[in-house]
Amino acid sequence: MNGVLPDSEIRALIDRGAIAADPPILPEQIQPASLDLRLGATAYRLRASFLAGRGHRIADRLAELRMHQMDLDGGAVLERGCVYLVPLMERLTLPAGLTAVANAKSSTGRLDLLTRLVTDDGTEFDRLPEAYDGPLYAEICPRSFSVLVRPGMRLNQLRLRRGQAVLNDAELRDLNDRESLVGGPALIDNGLGFSVDLRPRTGDLVGYRARPHSGVIDLDRIGAYPATEFWDELRTTEGRLILDPGAFYILVSRESVAIPPNYAAEMAPYLAMVGEFRVHYAGFFDPGFGIGTAGSGARGVLEVRCHEAPFVLEHGQVVGRLVYERMAARPDRLYGAGIRSNYQGQGLKLAKQFR
Structure with a gap:
């Protein structure tokens, strides 16, 4: 059935190797209709934001745009107003008929932490075409606050679609x-x-x-x-x-x-x-x-x-x-039901880091 893939189909893609990761994907990354993506162990400070462009790999563009490399093990500060690129732990081999879209997680947005997905051959942010096969990267630009990050942190998430899903x-x-x-x-x-x-x-x-x-x-x-x-x-x-x-x-x-x-x-x-x-x-x-x-x-x-x-x-x-x-099918679990959901029933609320 066409629609956004639920948690059960995301697990099936992981089992088939269409979504792979090193280290392996954790159960808590799988949300009712999306997959949380994890930061890898390295960040690159960039001169400017960029897209790889058709026929180009992110790794090849880094040589001309990176300023320095940072090890995130033990924690590293991403400074306000700077642009960073972080390889993610996950990679995709999208089957025929599936596309993907990414977006920042709720807490990421509430911190004004601009986070976008970039890929090889990419001509736009946060969009992956059918049959994409390659690594994933997060471009991160802290706009209001400097932040301390570590490997495994989840700043953005991926939603997979089959066919037309949007309601008119x-x-x-x-x-x-x-x-x-x-x-x-x-x-x-x-x-x-x-x-x-x-x-x-x-x-x-x-x-x-x-x-x-x-x-x-x-x-x-x-x-x-x-x-x-x-x-x-x-x-x-x-x-x-x-x-x-x-x-x-x-x-x-x-x-x-x-x-x-x-x-x-x-x-x-x-x-x-x-x-x-x-x-x-x-x-x-x-x-x-x-x-x-x-x-x-x-x-x-x-x-x-x-x-x-x-x-x-x-x-x-x-x-x-x-x-x-x-949805292509009803999820096994719903937001706020049996999973930790920080913003269920919310009103005016800051990111979860604040009290």
């Missing part, structure tokens, strides 16, 4: 009628639109802005860092917020959303012409996200960066959309 607007409306994907009226236009919440039901805290010149974040340390050392709280009772050029913000959607068990979703930007800002689309939304005992959904955390000019963001302004995809 008519199919999405039908799914919403059956499953109530969003709390409140659904704006469906090339996906399920969501807006920003700048009038919280309680209090006046609407988001956070990354503080410049903060310390290093060890990505393995969960709940270890006081949020106030890295973030400024944003409070307003006016329902609007002025975004500063170059600043990075954590905000939250007004809507609560849900991903039914036979579907997955991906956050995408809305329209470039709606303002001088961009909502970073870090994560996949796994089957079961936002579905709990009450079925009330979970709000989407928005990773926002303002561009050239200050911009006034208004409460209820549409800033992004969720693109829903069919």
Whole structure:
């Protein structure tokens, strides 16, 4: 069946050797609709970001673009504003009929840690064509905070697709009628639109802005860092917020959303012409996200960066959309059910490293 491959089919590909790794893939890397990818033992500091290009290998391009090589064993700091390339432990031999797409994990995006998948013969980031056979690399650019990384850390994840999986607007409306994907009226236009919440039901805290010149974040340390050392709280009772050029913000959607068990979703930007800002689309939304005992959904955390000019963001302004995809089969496990899921039932929430 066409659609996004569930955990059972990912395991089958691993057993067949289509997804291989050294050391072998761990059970906890397999998510309901994706596979976490692990950093290898070496990082290369680059002069600039790059794509290999048709007919070229990443390894051949490194000679002209790398500045120095770093050993990640024991931990190494990736500095803010620099670009690094890290070979991943996993490699792919995609069978006919399968393509793949990668994206940063949720915590990676909330740290403003730009992480993209690059490959041999690659002409775009995060996309792997049918029959790709080769190694995988993560390009990492810390934009707000310097981070400490080690081999085996998982910053991005891979989703595999068979055929056409994306729902068109008519199919999405039908799914919403059956499953109530969003709390409140659904704006469906090339996906399920969501807006920003700048009038919280309680209090006046609407988001956070990354503080410049903060310390290093060890990505393995969960709940270890006081949020106030890295973030400024944003409070307003006016329902609007002025975004500063170059600043990075954590905000939250007004809507609560849900991903039914036979579907997955991906956050995408809305329209470039709606303002001088961009909502970073870090994560996949796994089957079961936002579905709990009450079925009330979970709000989407928005990773926002303002561009050239200050911009006034208004409460209820549409800033992004969720693109829903069919699963090829129902996963064995759902997000938040029997697996550690840091953001199930979330509201406005920073990355898991902060307290």
